[in-house]
Every structure is written in C-alpha cells, then in structure tokens.
Amino acid sequence: MNQLNAPQARAVRFVDGPCLVLAGAGSGKTSVITRKIAYLIEDCGIPARNIAAVTFTNKAAREMKERASKLVKGKASRGLIVSTFHNLGLRIIRAEYKKLGLKAGFSIFDSEDARAVLKEIMLRNNDLDTDLLDRVQNQISTWKNDLVTPEQALQMVQSPGEEAFARIYLGYDQALNAYNALDFDDLIGRPVQLFSDQPDVMARWQQRVRYLLVDEYQDTNNSQYRLVKQLVGDRHSLTVVGDDDQSIYAWRGANPENLNQLQQDFPTLTVIKLEQNYRSTSRLLRAANHLIQFNPHVFDKTLWSDLGLGEPIRVLRCANDEVEAERVATEILHQRLGRGIKFRDFAVLYRGNHQSKLLELKLQQHQIPYNISGGTSFFARSEIKDIMAYLRLVVNPDDDNAFLRIVNTPRRQIGTSTLQTLGQYASQREISLYAAAHEFGLQQQLPAQAMQRLQKFVDTLENTRRACEEHDPVRILRELVDEIDYEGWLHQNASSGKVAERRMENVHFLLGSIQKMLDKDEDDSMDLQAAISKLILQDLLDRQEEEDLSDRVQLMTLHAAKGLEFPHVFVLGLEENILPHANAVAEGNVEEERRLAYVGITRAQKTLTLTLAAKRKQFGEVLETTPSRFLDELPQEDLIREGFGEESSPERNKDRASATLANLRDLLA
DNA sequence: AATCCTGGAGTTTTT
C-alpha cells in the first residue's frame, strides 16, 4: 500500500459503496484494480471466488490476472474471476444454457459467421442489396446492444427501409436459434435478458459476485452496463475505473454517458480522481490537458507529473505524404544514431490503417525493422476457421454454417446441386443439414453416389463425436485431421510448401491450445465444448513475445495504441479530414477525434513529434491539405513548428499567439 | 479450380 499515492490508496481502501475512479492516462489504474483485489481478499476477508474483475480485452485480463496473483499470497486468489465481459457472459450462459433454450454444445459465431448468415437471409429475401450487408450487421448489433428484440425493432421502425432491416434481424435471430448458436452480442444480451426474466437466477449470480470491478468503464455499451447493474444489485459493491477523455469507441456502441449515468444510478457514488501521471513529461501533459479542454467535461481533471519539463513537441509540416514518411524514417535513424535510442522505443501512430503503407515502404528502404499490430487475427486464418468448423460441428450438429464451410473442404466432390437438394430437404423438414444428410427420405431425391459421399462425411464426424466421449478428445481430433488428410489439402492449395507447413503448424497450435485448456481444468469442469467456445473468444496470437524480444519500431493505429506507452512517439497526418477524420467532422463528432488525438499525445513518455503533409495523394489525385484544428488547440509555447513558412521557436510562437489575440481584439473592437 | 475482369469503395475494432 505504501507504494501508492494518496488518491490511489483511497480508491483501494474505499469499499463501503460504489466507487468511480477517474483514472487519467498513465495514472496507474491497473495497479489500483489489482491492489484493490488483493485488499478485498486479504484485508476485507472476501473470498476470491466472490470477486470479479471485468475488462474488455483478453490481453488486459491476462495482465490483470497475473498482477493480481502476484500480490495475493498462495492459493488465496483461487476462484477469482478476471475476464472479459464476453467471457463472463459465456460463463453465465454455460451454466444456464438450458434456461435460455440452448442445447449443449452451442456454437458461437464470430462476425464473419454472422455475416454469412445475414447474407444468406438477404439473398433469400432478395429485397435488399447485399451492399447493405455491413449496415444491416451494424444495425443489428446496435439493436442488440440496446437490448431491442427483433419484435420490438419491428414495432419501432419508421420507414420501409428500417422495416426491412428489422425483418432481417428477425430472420437472423431465428437462424441463430435453429443453428443452436449465439453471436458475440448475445454473450452479453442473453444473460441480461435471463436476469430480468428470472430474478431468482440473478440472485444466485449476485451471491456469486459479491464485489465487482470494471476496467475501461468508458468503453461499456448499454447492455454491458445493464449486466453490471444486475450483478451489483442493491449491494453497491462496485468499483469502476475509467477515463472519459479516452473514450474512442463510441462508433461501436460504447456509451461514455455511462460514466455520468453512474452518478444517477448510484447516488452514493464516491468519485476519486487519479491525476498524477507516471508516464510522461510535464510538457506533454500540459499539451494533452490544453487540447482536451476543448471538449466539454462533466468531471474535470488535470494530469500532472514530476518527471521534469521535457522537450518541446515538434510539429513537422512536410511537402507531401511521401516526404512525411521519408522524414519519419530518417528522423528515427537520426535519433537512434545521435541519441542511442533503440528502435523498439519508437512508435508511429496514425488514424487509418492505410496510412502505414507509405511509411512501411520508407522503413524498408532504410532497413528499419518494424512491427505492425493489427494484422489478421489467428481465428481469421482460413485453416483455423476450417478446423474450428469441424470442431463446432462435432460438438453442435445443428451448426449449418460450420457444415457448409467444411462439407467440401477438403474436396469430397459434394457440389452445389447436392447441397441445394440437401438444403431444400432440410428446410422442408425443419432440421439441420447434418441431420438431413442422415435421413432416408433424402435418398429418393439424390443420386446414389452423392448420397454416399454425404453419408461418408457425416459418418466421419459422427464417429469422431462418439470417440471424443470415450477417449482423449485431442487425440481423436488429431486422428480426424489425419483422416481427412487436411495436410494434403493444404499442400495442394498453398502457393508453396512453406506456406502449407506454416498453416499446418497453426492447426497443431490450435489443437495444442485445446489440450492445454482441457488439462488446466481450473474453474469449472472444462470439456471439449467449453474449450471450443472459450477459444473463439480468445486471440491465441501471442506474437507478443516475438515483438517484445525484437528491436523494432512499433506501427499502429491510434485506437490500437490505447493503453500502451512508448518513449518516443510520432503521430502522422495532423490534417483536417484525417485527424479529425472527414466522416467524423461530417457527423459532428469532432470530440471523439479530439480524444483520439489526446490518446496519441498521452502515449508518449519523453518526446512527441506530430507530422502533416502540405499535399497528399488521395484517390489518385494530389490535394492540398489543411493543418488539423487540433494543432491550434495545443499550447503554442510548447511547440516547435517546422515547414510552416516562417521557421519558428517557442518565443516566436508566443508572439504569434499574442498577435492573433491582438487581431481578434481589433476585430471585436 | 484458376484466372481474369469489373465495379465500387475508400475509419477506427474487440469479442
């Protein structure tokens, strides 16, 4: 406890009621949460199994779990729940699935699976263009986040267009039901629905979770907040940690209003601010504070640090986008040579992924090693999706989506016409494709050979399913992968043997991960079904180790940088229409863009360099750009501008600022 | 099944 500053310690010790910790960037919020967990267990005598800490990402959960178990001695931390919202939802659903009308072995659809279902429905209805797919998917997600059922959506609609969306929503939910499947949003929505329908079930979970902590609270959406309130009940044993200035996910349903809502929902709420920053120089914090003041605030806070004034912020205006990238590359080389800074201590942040392209090119030219975070996730890889589809189907025969993905992968000469007949038959009888493939009635409608092939496929899976119940499931799964000669299929398809080998490695890695999960068997009885559904929520790509070991410049979007810190930071493209992004300006949501810039600035520990291009190639033509309004919102005396016509120094900037002020006064007079 | 062609879009992303 003596490693904490006063407000941190107060936040840890305060347990008599709901507590909101407004934790500014770099103010040690994870320490507060983990120490509070330890305090609850060791000093308040609350058993670990009755404490739950909820985060948004697996990474954050992992880190928190590690740090918490280091603080709590021995086995006292056993049973502690540290998980993502979605994992907590899954835990509840797994325990209560019968009450939700689900069958054992239910599948979880990721957004790609969900997309496929939606597309199918839209094609069937053929009243909607498939370019609306993304919008439909978004709308459905929004509805689910707001706990609006398809029926309610149909009642609410105000235009034929909206009605069409709502009808698809209805069809989509029915399809998920038929497939015995849930989507990501359901993992939150279904427990909430269950809790409000059956208070006795809710009461049971309230007893299980006697103290709840929520990290990154500003990122919660409506259904997540609802779940929090339900779990907390009227006990009010709740600590949430968040920073309204770092709310950058409103576009995907996060509702930072939830921070203010808290005060209404919990009138006895105690608010504790953490304003001391342990990351950045005071000049960087001054700039960050100055910028964010342009946003309205319910809770004011001012970050400070005692890490010294530090260097001014440099603003480099380059001739064009190419020069901008080139400049960053050479700048990194210079700093490395001149000041002995390692590559890994630099991060280059940008608004959109495409902005990395030019930079990558330049970094390669200068042979600067770099790392881009935010590639395709492990589960987006085709080989993983294939094998997962096999596993899903073994566990959940109703999963038509999985069936369709693998029925002809590897090739079994089961073509579109066979599948069409099968599909028709199945929907007539209202059974799954898998079940339909077993039925004798189908024999009359299909050529003998096609029927045989289908049968063989289904038999293989059926045998696997049975064998898994009696033997070591992972062994059986390996045998399945052998039997279908997946490796052969990979080699046949991949452009090179090396690629195929890599993919096969991924498959083995996946199976290994399942093995690990089954072996661990930590909280509840972990079976194959549980392992599979849990795996889908987890990003297995622990490239982390590779990244950490190697000396590479870090490239990522501003969004991806949240929660991270780097000694030396570059932020690219401080231009109108990039940061703030054109769409955000059009939608009148500059505030979130400002927070994005704020997140960027507060990532830096020692130096910050902001760049922009005077001209930028866009959609094939070269356009003049306008410097970002955010540059004007920084304290000019902390900036060194370069490339703005007149060279400038902090003093000159001060003059500039007072000159504009004088002009303004003249104008007003 | 592989390849070519065309059209359209062109933020941010986790689970």
Add this chain to the structure above:
DNA sequence: CTCCAGGATT
C-alpha cells in the same frame, strides 16, 4: 490510385 469482392471466363 489501390484494394477487394463477386462474377464471368477459361
């Protein structure tokens, strides 16, 4: 301009 998806072509 560049990338992707989807469709058509071979």
